[in-house]
Amino acid sequence: MSIILFLGCLFAPLLHTDTVLAEPVMITDADGQFQFAEQYFRAGEFFRAVGEYERFIYFFPDDPRKEAATHKIGLSYFKGKKFEQAISAFKAFLAQFPLSELATETRFRICDSLVRMGSLLKAVKCLTGIAEAALDTDIADRAYYLRGWIYLELDDWEDAAESFELISKKNRERYRLEDLSREMSWKGDIKTKSPAVAGILAIIPGAGHLYCGRYRDATVAFILNSAMMYAAYEAFDHGQNCLGGLITIFELGFYTGNIYSAVGSAHKHNRAVNKGFLEYLKQNSRITLGLRQDAHKRQAPCFSCQLMF
CATH class of the missing domain: 1.25.40 (Serine Threonine Protein Phosphatase 5, Tetratricopeptide repeat)
Structure with missing residues (x-):
């Protein structure tokens, strides 16, 4: 009997391991939890803010600020440039609060x-x-x-x-x-370049690039193709047909590349001038649509524009 009591005293603590090792769970009040999440959001620590807003929603699901917290989760992802997560969070918000x-x-x-x-x-x-x-x-x-x-x-x-x-x-x-x-x-x-014209002119190596205003590329294309053509001619003229044929094969590659490059240069020029014109429109004619807070601290659309003359 004494042995049984001894063993019981020895192993009794092991029966309460969960109680001994468990850490207390600290749950703050709703106001404190929400303000804690807001503090992270204002400080720009958006991903920590997400965790705290989620904690608020979990522990206080009936709090009237659940709507704001759910929206702030999406906004935190948005401001943190995690746009896929932001879209998912915003869609979840709309599913829960469609009339918000x-x-x-x-x-x-x-x-x-x-x-x-x-x-x-x-x-x-x-x-x-x-x-x-x-x-x-x-x-x-x-x-x-x-x-x-x-x-x-x-x-x-x-x-x-x-x-x-x-x-x-x-x-x-x-x-x-x-x-x-x-x-x-x-x-x-807007003065654009015709890719078709550039390709036709490129029959003369460098002329297509010259048309597109790419003078350096035009010079390189002309010199390189001219040198390859001359080398092929010299090889055939001296009876070195195999060498001449090999040079001709390489020259056909360079010559074809010269045409494709000229066409690509025309497209590149057009994209550049169109982009420049679009930037001009943005600077002179675009109205910035932003969000401001109204007197009740709610997000509301606002309009602003900068006129440039």
Whole structure:
């Protein structure tokens, strides 16, 4: 009996290992937890903020600030440049709070995330959905305006003009559409290069590059091809047919490359001048659509523009 009691005293502590080793879980109050998450957000530590907002939602699911915390998770990912996660978080927010005052801004954030990811066609589709579903003319006009600029980025000027034309009359002055339309019409005055002409001129090595204003490439192409042609001629003239044939094969490669390069130079020139004109439009005609806080600290759209003369 004494042995049994001894063994019981020896092993009894092991039966309560969980109690001994368990660490106490510290759960703060709702106000403290929410402010802790907000502090990380304001400090720019967005991924830590995500964790704290999620902790707040987990421990206080009935708190009225759950909506704000859920939205801030998406916004934290957005500001942290994790756009795929931001889109997922924003979609989860819309699924939970479809009638939220932040719903419209959230949908625009999703479109913005797609643009920043380089998914411009998806962004166009996103903005089209906003415009078609909008009951507020201002919201639809904002979507049409942003969609128009994405079309310009895609070098689709016709669809861009059509998108701008869909903006209601009451907002046309706000978006400075008259000035924008006038300046867009100047695109026809841009001096572009014809890829076809560049290719035809490249029959004479270097001439295609010369047409595109690439003088250094023109010189190199002319000298290199001329030297290869002369070397092939000399080889055949001295009866070195195998060497002449080998040089000719290499020269055909250089000659064909000269033509393709000239065509590519024309395309490159056109992209550069179009991009330069688009940058000009952005600096002179684009209205920046941002978000500001109203008197009740809610996100609201605002308009600002800088006129350059």
